[in-house]
Amino acid sequence: MTALLDIRDLRLGFRTLAGQIDVLHGIDLAIRAGEQVALVGESGSGKSVTARIILGLLQETRSARVSGRVGFDGRDVMMMSPKERAALRGIEMSMIFQDPTSSLNPTFTIERQFAEVMRRPDRKLTRAACRERAARMLDEVSIPDTGRVLDAYPFQLSGGMNQRVMIAMALANNPKLLLADEPGTALDVSVQAQTLDLMRDLVTRHGTSVLFISHNMGVVREFADRIYVIYRGRIVEEGPTPAVFADPGHAYTRALLKAVPRITGRGLPDVPEVSDDFFDPMVRHGGTS
Amino acid sequence: MTLLRVSDLSRTFQTANGPVHAVRNVSFDVQRGECLAVVGESGSGKTTLANMILGILTSSSGDIAFKGTPLPAKRTPAQRRAIQFVQQNPLSSLNPKRSVGASVRLGLDTYGIGDRADRTRRVEAALESVGLPGDMRRRAPAALSGGQRQRVGIARALVCEPELLVLDEPTSALDVLVQARVLRLLNDLRRDRGLTYIFITHDLAVVRNVADRVAVFRAGELVEIGSTEAIFSSPDHAYTRRLIGAMPVVDDTELDLRNRLAEGT
Ligand SMILES: Nc1ncnc2c1ncn2[C@@H]1O[C@H](COP(=O)(O)OP(=O)(O)OP(=O)(O)O)[C@@H](O)[C@H]1O
Ligand SMILES: Nc1ncnc2c1ncn2[C@@H]1O[C@H](COP(=O)(O)OP(=O)(O)OP(=O)(O)O)[C@@H](O)[C@H]1O
Ligand SMILES: [Mg+2]
Numbered sequence: 356m357t358a359l360l361d362i363r364d365l366r367l368g369f370r371t372l373a374g375q376i377d378v379l380h381g382i383d384l385a386i387r388a389g390e391q392v393a394l395v396g397e398s399g400s401g402k403s404v405t406a407r408i409i410l411g412l413l414q415e416t417r418s419a420r421v422s423g424r425v426g427f428d429g430r431d432v433m434m435m436s437p438k439e440r441a442a443l444r445g446i447e448m449s450m451i452f453q454d455p456t457s458s459l460n461p462t463f464t465i466e467r468q469f470a471e472v473m474r475r476p477d478r479k480l481t482r483a484a485c486r487e488r489a490a491r492m493l494d495e496v497s498i499p500d501t502g503r504v505l506d507a508y509p510f511q512l513s514g515g516m517n518q519r520v521m522i523a524m525a526l527a528n529n530p531k532l533l534l535a536d537e538p539g540t541a542l543d544v545s546v547q548a549q550t551l552d553l554m555r556d557l558v559t560r561h562g563t564s565v566l567f568i569s570h571n572m573g574v575v576r577e578f579a580d581r582i583y584v585i586y587r588g589r590i591v592e593e594g595p596t597p598a599v600f601a602d603p604g605h606a607y608t609r610a611l612l613k614a615v616p617r618i619t620g621r622g623l624p625d626v627p628e629v630s631d632d633f634f635d636p637m638v639r640h641g642g643t644s
Numbered sequence: 645m646t647l648l649r650v651s652d653l654s655r656t657f658q659t660a661n662g663p664v665h666a667v668r669n670v671s672f673d674v675q676r677g678e679c680l681a682v683v684g685e686s687g688s689g690k691t692t693l694a695n696m697i698l699g700i701l702t703s704s705s706g707d708i709a710f711k712g713t714p715l716p717a718k719r720t721p722a723q724r725r726a727i728q729f730v731q732q733n734p735l736s737s738l739n740p741k742r743s744v745g746a747s748v749r750l751g752l753d754t755y756g757i758g759d760r761a762d763r764t765r766r767v768e769a770a771l772e773s774v775g776l777p778g779d780m781r782r783r784a785p786a787a788l789s790g791g792q793r794q795r796v797g798i799a800r801a802l803v804c805e806p807e808l809l810v811l812d813e814p815t816s817a818l819d820v821l822v823q824a825r826v827l828r829l830l831n832d833l834r835r836d837r838g839l840t841y842i843f844i845t846h847d848l849a850v851v852r853n854v855a856d857r858v859a860v861f862r863a864g865e866l867v868e869i870g871s872t873e874a875i876f877s878s879p880d881h882a883y884t885r886r887l888i889g890a891m892p893v894v895d896d897t898e899l900d901l902r903n904r905l906a907e908g909t
């Protein structure tokens with residue numbers, strides 16, 4: 356079975372005043388149709404930039420140098436023109452950004468932002484139809500009081516409400532691939548569980564593939580079929596979720612799992628920040644890709 | 645000693661669709677040197693409460709007293725310095741046009757902390773204490789990852805040498821290893837400098853491991869407050885049990901405990 360997303364040898368560097376900063380050192384990552392894949396790892400290791408490259412956003416940043424192959428649905432995003440990439444975004448693939456208030460436009464109401472998204476594939480959608488569909492989407496992410504929220508500006512909503520709005524918007528056009536960058540961080544645990552269940556329902560029903568970026572290992576365990584672990588711009592481990600949790604093969608993955616705080620309360624874990632074996636070669640669990 | 649006393653505090657927002665009661669008649673104390681966790685569902689009023697404690701937002705009614713003195717709507721520089729904030733949203737809380745270093749340095753200049761020559765060193769030390777290289781001060785916020793920005797927010801508050809630190813989801817964008825490091829740093833500062841924290845978070849496992857007491861909010865009201873031990877051995881309120889029951893966990897011991905607490909057995 357061919358992959359919907361097939362990334363090969365992806366490299367990224369930034370040109371800065373202080374010289375070149377290399378961020379991604381040759382990443383391979385694939386997602387099959389309907390598969391939910393998690394990308395976990397160190398803060399600053401390159402998760403968000405990977406998502407931005409898949410969306411074709413970083414290719415348009417002047418200071419960024421990107422190379423490699425980003426296969427999506429049989430085409431290479433790297434070879435597309437900016438216009439072709441723009442035509443994919445929000446329709447074939449969409450993203451839930453890490454920072455909700457910065458990706459929602461502060462000067463427009465939520466209703467207006469929904470309308471903009473929903474009119475991209477269908478310019479003729481009426482205002483009433485947009486509002487009705489937006490209300491239904493908000494309802495599906497368990498936002499109460501959908502009328503108030505549609506008329507609100509982002510600053511009038513709590514952090515978590517904005518995040519649910521973004522999830523609803525990202526799914527509004529039924530994309531083939533959803534890139535979810537820490538979609539639950541501003542949500543309380545009950546809403547988070549609910550929202551992720553809902554997201555999982557929606558994506559299973561529509562066969563949407565998901566690249567799920569998260570620091571919450573408990574959530575990853577519940578949500579993902581397969582996991583990639585990234586450390587300093589290199590994938591260090593890959594495998595089915597149960598295998599990685601039961602038998603983490605790479606030193607970095609082991610340290611990461613050990614550092615997860617537990618409600619059983621054993622205090623703050625005492626684990627090394629960096630260790631030589633974090634740079635060991637990648638570990639692959641069998642039976643995949 | 646009571647460092648902060650919140651009495652009968654309320655805040656209502658007027659909107660086109662009628663009033664929103666974001667915080668209603670909330671009262672609690674914070675003792676010097678303690679870490680009080682504030683938890684509760686999304687939209688329950690946690691950030692609104694924080695904004696009032698910080699003086700960013702005025703209250704509709706009620707009082708906030710700091711070291712026995714009621715805080716006025718317009719704070720003195722000393723009062724502003726004493727209570728610092730780490731905001732929920734790391735990107736929008738940093739000025740995009742300012743370098744990271746300039747943002748961190750702002751508090752030092754405003755409150756006249758250290759002499760001029762010494763301020764760059766203080767900025768670098770603060771960045772390093774949260775696990776960022778000191779020379780990252782030259783970068784723009786847009787050239788940082790989410791977790792790096794979040795740590796800049798913590799560094800920016802710490803350089804002001806506050807007495808009370810209000811942290812709104814301070815580690816939500818960090819991997820658990822870096823999170824452990826930042827939490828340990830916060831613990832050390834509490835021990836060494838007698839710092840006090842109001843720690844707003846959705847992560848109950850973090851609460852379990854760092855807080856002395858927990859305040860549970862729902863729809864603007866304080867529904868339960870008690871020691872961390874008590875909340876995690878016999879949560880009183882059904883809503884608290886529901887929050888605990890929804891927690892994602894990573895192993896079976898945790899799963900058992902979670903399910904027992906959630907069922908109230
Ligand atoms: N400026 C405002 N105008 C109108 N309503 C507001 C405003 N700020 C907050 N609210 C409303 O007040 C309520 C409480 O919001 P607040 O941001 O305090 O929640 P929170 O507990 O911090 O939630 P989260 O966990 O999602 O961050 C929400 O219903 C929100 O929509
Ligand atoms: N415009 C830029 N110029 C220079 N360096 C950059 C730029 N944008 C990002 N970086 C660096 O690239 C690295 C990867 O960033 P990215 O945002 O992908 O991290 P991340 O894995 O998503 O981390 P987090 O979990 O903290 O969000 C970081 O070290 C960051 O500082
Ligand atoms: Mg990121």
Ligand SMILES: [Mg+2]
Binds near residue numbers: 514515732
């Ligand atoms: Mg909030």
